[in-house]
Amino acid sequence: MAKPKKQPRPKAITPKGFRDYFGSEVTRRQEMLAQIARIYHLYGFDALETSAVETVEALGKFLPDVDRPNEGVFAWEEDGDWLALRYDMTAPLARVAAQYRQDLPSPYRRYTMGPVWRNEKPGPGRFRQFYQCDADTVGSASMAADAEICAMLADVLEAVGIARGDYIVRVNNRKVLNGVMEVAGLGAPEQEAERGIVLRAIDKLDRLGKDGVRALLGEGRKDESGDFTKGAGLSDDQADVVIGFVHARRETGAETLARLSELVGPSDVGRQGVDELGQIAELLEAQGYGPDRIVIDPSVVRGLGYYTGPVYEAELTFEILDEKGRPRQFGSVAGGGRYDDLVKRFTGQEVPATGVSIGVDRLLAALTAKGRFEGTEDGPVVVTVMDRARLADYQSMVAQLRAAGIRAELYLGNPKNFGNQLKYADKRAAPIAVIQGEDEAARGVVQIKDLKLGARLAAELSHEEWKDQPAQVEIPLERLVDEIRTRLG
């Protein structure tokens, strides 16, 4: 009889573009998200957790970013229905706002945090699953809703550990930009494509600089690799108007607003935009958020096509070193704005909405860059096993430590080679190892090996001094918990 063919072993790998998170990578993110949730909750926002899976129909087939129309979602067919993993938190919110419109309070403030998935080509630091953390208000046309989210964003950044002065929330209004485009002669319905190019050009100001943006407003721009991006085809005069808008920021908010008023001139939509910015400024002032935290800045436009009014962005202003060692500003960690058409897809009714999305990984990277997680986290105290027959005694020591709230574990590998146990304790970043051989057990004592102190002494002292092993002490067993608690501080 022929032997059954052996199945090849499966490969133990994460799918391309996905990754795993270990230990403090998980817990630090959790702690940060808990701080953010605390502020969102304080502001009256309610938690929402939608299913990760949506119908493709409800989700819309593609990302709303007109700049990248071909990037998609993970989708599959199930009993004739197409299902997909959510690619952001806004599309599911629109679905929820339509589905539960009879039951939800209106306006509805909600926050949500969780993974989203994008079927994009993965790259360095660019994954197909990542966290988003959003807060939106659905059903309010009031500028107070936008102002509140800007204030909340500032509070969130301080709550997670970004000092005042290290961030700035910048606010603008798409209507002002639309007014400026009218003034520049780009207001006709058939000029939507040109307006889109202008929008995305301004959005790249940080990266391309004034000349790069100017090229994109005109004929187009060839990048370093030689690729050519078609421009909006504006005349020099038209481009001057747009560039004038981008640089309309003045010393104070009032002066900026006055300058914007001049720029939009007679444009109705432009004047409405300036008025909305004025309301936001007034509301923020009433709440005590000065220009050290939130400013009106016409250079902020946000790339997404669906924004219809105020747009806002949180930028971290401290410098970090880039991959080539050059200092640069950390940059944007959150952004959002007002969008009025998403719910309409489902119900036909226009529902005003405004909201912000925090880039969770970016913000975590910023906290790391600011040294918020200096040093490695201590591992558990490791109780070693000298005498296999006395496992229950060792386990009892571990239980005492845990009962006292001290993170501790018993060495659970093969205890034969004691060196391996100490190597294990090292790998676990254990601050202390507990050792008790036959002799110590008979005398009712244990050895406390202070691995953290030992490492410090080894680094600071000569070999001779170090040999005395002051980092290892013998204590009575009944002092185990007290001694370790003292050493852990």
Place this chain on the structure above:
Amino acid sequence: MAKPKKQPRPKAITPKGFRDYFGSEVTRRQEMLAQIARIYHLYGFDALETSAVETVEALGKFLPDVDRPNEGVFAWEEDGDWLALRYDMTAPLARVAAQYRQDLPSPYRRYTMGPVWRNEKPGPGRFRQFYQCDADTVGSASMAADAEICAMLADVLEAVGIARGDYIVRVNNRKVLNGVMEVAGLGAPEQEAERGIVLRAIDKLDRLGKDGVRALLGEGRKDESGDFTKGAGLSDDQADVVIGFVHARRETGAETLARLSELVGPSDVGRQGVDELGQIAELLEAQGYGPDRIVIDPSVVRGLGYYTGPVYEAELTFEILDEKGRPRQFGSVAGGGRYDDLVKRFTGQEVPATGVSIGVDRLLAALTAKGRFEGTEDGPVVVTVMDRARLADYQSMVAQLRAAGIRAELYLGNPKNFGNQLKYADKRAAPIAVIQGEDEAARGVVQIKDLKLGARLAAELSHEEWKDQPAQVEIPLERLVDEIRTRLG
């Protein structure tokens, strides 16, 4: 020119078998998971968060439960690879343990919590996405690893609010059962199918009772709907041996172990199983976990085919009313055991592992049944808008409350109809509404409407008494924060 065909509106619905979670449904689960994580961490377990998406190859195509071989996963093809959503946390752990085996400490204690997805037919209370919360130790053959997880499970239940006496952790060992099957003449390799039927029959003892199990051990059983389940085909004598095992629990652990020793007689595997149970009992005693918390109970077998040694289960022993109003025990909320073959799929090397999975939704339901979430959570204080022109003043009140740590919000809807604002406050479960009209503003006062007190008074007092509105008071604006803080307690 023909009009472009209008796209039909998408339906605003969650896909079949999926659901959304609102407000306290999200936050209560988060709080419970945080408590569980705290205990896991104390025990030395490290957090792990794997990607939600795995290759089908790494995951294995189907659920490991041999009872339900046709239930599957959500899978799709992507650039020639088949990807799938994880259906549990154990398969990804096996992949991680193989993929990072050079870097992870060994033994590796890890915990993880998050959603899993199952492509099963949805039913009442049975969803296609749900939370799991697991802790496993990979790389330890020691019974101390199993004993520790049982102890941790007891601690977890108490940490989330299940009182001692309201739960019991029950421990058994598959090797004992295998020994008993040898004694019953079911030990031959070609009798694997019969052994599987016996296993699943015992697992259903709670639901089917002794007679039902006995029928499944023999020819088979017809259920209430008339469906027939084929039995193991055991003779009466064989069935007696199995049933004897299931009821081998005695007053004390030592007596139960003695009884099991008799039952497995000369079977090597059986004696090894009894010895392992003895070790677990000794270790638990050394840690101070008595039979009020953890017991040896031969009726626990756990349905999954992959367990190879100790199996354990946490059961809640208090009664609740079932859907027909009859009292019944709440039942199992967590279970697990030792499995040694999962990592071998990838590496060819057998790696011993043991772990537990907590049914997050079940445990939450239990806490709800125990009245842990009595009463509805208070909503935010709602500051109403009497005078649209003075939005900034109202917003400033909200900001003061928030700065004092009091959850508060400004009414952001259309302020025209004041009744709607109070309806909104009701819907938000606001404890207090703040009101300031033109007249109050001129006098520097605000009205504090204590909605919670008002509701209580309305329920307790006559209409006459209630009319005086003692729940509404006028206070100076500068006392806003203090007054509300006092009223909120």
